Amino acid sequence: MNLLQALRYFFHEAAVNLLRSWKVSLLAVLTIAVSLFFGGAFLLVSGNLSTSLERWRSSMRAVIYLKPDTPEADLKRLAGEAAGQPGVKSVQPITPAAARQRFQEIFPGLADLVAGWQDEPLPASLEVSFDPAAAGKARAAWLDGWRHRPEVTLVDDDREWLGQLETVVAVVRAVGLALVGGLLGAAIFTIASVIRLTAYLHHEEISILRLVGSTEFFIRGPFYVEGLLQGLLGGLVASGALWGVYQFLHTRGRGSLVSAVLALEFLKPQDVAFLVLLGGAAGLFGAVASLRREAL
Amino acid sequence: MIQFFHVSKRYPSGQSALDDVNFDIPRGQFVFLTGASGAGKTTLLRLIFREEVPSSGQILVNGRNVSSIPQRKIPYLRRTIGVVFQDFRLIPRKTVFENVTHLPRLLGVDVQGQKKMAYHALRRVGLAHRLNAFPPELSGGEQQRVAIARALINEPEILIADEPTGNLDPDLSREILRLFLEVNLRGTTVILATHDRDTIQRVGRRVITLDHGTVALDQELVGTDPPVLDPTGGASSEEHSEPPPEEEAG
Numbered sequence: 001m002n003l004l005q006a007l008r009y010f011f012h013e014a015a016v017n018l019l020r021s022w023k024v025s026l027l028a029v030l031t032i033a034v035s036l037f038f039g040g041a042f043l044l045v046s047g048n049l050s051t052s053l054e055r056w057r058s059s060m061r062a063v064i065y066l067k068p069d070t071p072e073a074d075l076k077r078l079a080g081e082a083a084g085q086p087g088v089k090s091v092q093p094i095t096p097a098a099a100r101q102r103f104q105e106i107f108p109g110l111a112d113l114v115a116g117w118q119d120e121p122l123p124a125s126l127e128v129s130f131d132p133a134a135a136g137k138a139r140a141a142w143l144d145g146w147r148h149r150p151e152v153t154l155v156d157d158d159r160e161w162l163g164q165l166e167t168v169v170a171v172v173r174a175v176g177l178a179l180v181g182g183l184l185g186a187a188i189f190t191i192a193s194v195i196r197l198t199a200y201l202h203h204e205e206i207s208i209l210r211l212v213g214s215t216e217f218f219i220r221g222p223f224y225v226e227g228l229l230q231g232l233l234g235g236l237v238a239s240g241a242l243w244g245v246y247q248f249l250h251t252r253g254r255g256s257l258v259s260a261v262l263a264l265e266f267l268k269p270q271d272v273a274f275l276v277l278l279g280g281a282a283g284l285f286g287a288v289a290s291l292r293r294e295a296l
Numbered sequence: 297m298i299q300f301f302h303v304s305k306r307y308p309s310g311q312s313a314l315d316d317v318n319f320d321i322p323r324g325q326f327v328f329l330t331g332a333s334g335a336g337k338t339t340l341l342r343l344i345f346r347e348e349v350p351s352s353g354q355i356l357v358n359g360r361n362v363s364s365i366p367q368r369k370i371p372y373l374r375r376t377i378g379v380v381f382q383d384f385r386l387i388p389r390k391t392v393f394e395n396v397t398h399l400p401r402l403l404g405v406d407v408q409g410q411k412k413m414a415y416h417a418l419r420r421v422g423l424a425h426r427l428n429a430f431p432p433e434l435s436g437g438e439q440q441r442v443a444i445a446r447a448l449i450n451e452p453e454i455l456i457a458d459e460p461t462g463n464l465d466p467d468l469s470r471e472i473l474r475l476f477l478e479v480n481l482r483g484t485t486v487i488l489a490t491h492d493r494d495t496i497q498r499v500g501r502r503v504i505t506l507d508h509g510t511v512a513l514d515q516e517l518v519g520t521d522p523p524v525l526d527p528t529g530g531a532s533s534e535e536h537s538e539p540p541p542e543e544e545a546g
Contacts, residue, residue, distance in 0.1 A: 001401065001402055001403065001404040002404055005401075005404055009401070016389075020389075205387050205389075208385045208386075208387055209387075209398070210371070210374075211345070211347060211374065211379065211381075211385065212374065212379075212398050212399055212402075212446070213371045213372070213374040213375035213399055213402060214371060214398075214402060215368070215371045216368070218402060
């Protein structure tokens with residue numbers, strides 16, 4: 001029997017076994033689907049968070065707030081000075097009047113808060129946007145320099161909370177990895193048990209196959225393929241469920257922060273393929289492990 | 297072809313199944329293995345195709361020492377031996393066709409070839425019309441015949457049958473014996489375990505008699521009624537009478 005004929009036989013036998021004991025097979029498929037669903041969810045969340053981080057990093061800016069009595073001439077001079085710094089893409093000087101007007105436009109309900117003051121209530125500021133390719137350390141050092149200047153009261157740098165968000169993404173990834181590792185272990189154990197049970201149920205048949213000249217490869221092959229199929233099916237079910245949840249968040253939660261950050265885009269085709277293949281590998285591993293010491 | 301040298305088989309419980317068994321079966325011989333229940337017939341047959349390993353002694357099959365053959369080579373030994381088990385050993389969830397064509401499939405014969413071989417083998421046992429039936433749908437005799445078809449499908453070098461006619465009516469038993477003789481005429485070595493003395497006496501041939509695990513008698517018998525089992529189609533037993541056989545020591 002050549003390899004192609006053997007594979008055809010293995011797949012046929014495995015499919016028959018799956019259908020015959022569909023309840024235990026379903027249990028194995030669902031167990032692996034649950035673990036891969038969570039694995040995929042963590043992949044999706046961390047991927048989307050990373051994408052959002054990249055997007056925010058590219059539009060990152062710093063706001064340098066000046067002292068309230070800074071004359072407009074100084075504002076322009078300081079803006080010119082900042083614009084000359086390498087890595088700075090643009091500098092927009094915001095006068096106290098412009099800042100008040102912008103506040104009133106953004107928060108119309110709070111417009112009264114800044115109206116009717118004798119002096120302008122908001123300070124002048126410089127809005128600095130950076131070239132994304134600029135070195136982070138040089139930018140940080142430059143902004144630190146501004147913090148110590150007498151004309152400056154506060155430097156608000158997006159980089160600080162982006163750094164915190166990066167830590168959150170790393171934690172999400174680590175937790176996801178640990179959780180998926182545990183769940184995958186449980187799924188492998190379930191598949192191994194199902195395969196062992198199937199082998200036990202077919203014990204008599206296996207002994208007949210052996211007596212009529214079947215090799216171990218021929219006897220074990222269908223069981224390995226059964227584990228592989230259970231894993232692949234689990235991966236497909238997990239990917240389908242993940243797609244459903246993503247669609248739900250993406251369409252129902254449109255405009256919300258959750259949707260904007262977590263359901264920005266679905267997994268790439270290669271990520272879905274990875275999930276499905278991971279399921280197949282886990283199933284195959286479970287089958288091989290279960291029959292390794294089994295005297296079939 | 298098959299040689300036993302001082303073969304003994306003792307089970308872990310201490311029970312002895314065979315004790316210092318010696319014999320030599322040349323290629324192409326037809327041998328009856330007989331003895332009372334528990335005499336060791338089935339154990340002896342199982343040793344030939346390495347379902348059992350002897351406790352001591354050597355067994356040569358086609359010049360290969362089967363007691364020391366590596367595990368991975370056992371399937372290849374078994375492919376040269378057709379075995380008809382006392383309990384049929386058919387796979388219930390597979391059709392007659394699938395049961396019978398297991399070895400050709402294993403050897404890579406294409407589906408068309410398998411169909412031809414299955415039809416031919418099943419026709420020889422009169423079951424060509426039950427190709428798609430499942431074993432539980434068949435009577436004991438039919439299952440026995442499927443098991444025989446499976447053993448014969450690949451024209452094995454050796455055919456071993458453990459009480460192959462035990463579940464069959466007399467007419468069918470005669471047909472099956474005729475089939476075994478026909479297979480033997482084509483060069484296959486046949487070892488047939490039975491305690492049916494009547495059949496043995498009618499057919500003749502070499503008879504090895506076991507008693508409590510030892511070879512009590514190894515003799516050549518002349519059949520009383522050979523034409524009835526003549527694979528070339530002799531006269532019926534009712535038309536033929538022969539003197540009782542003269543037994544000789546083997």
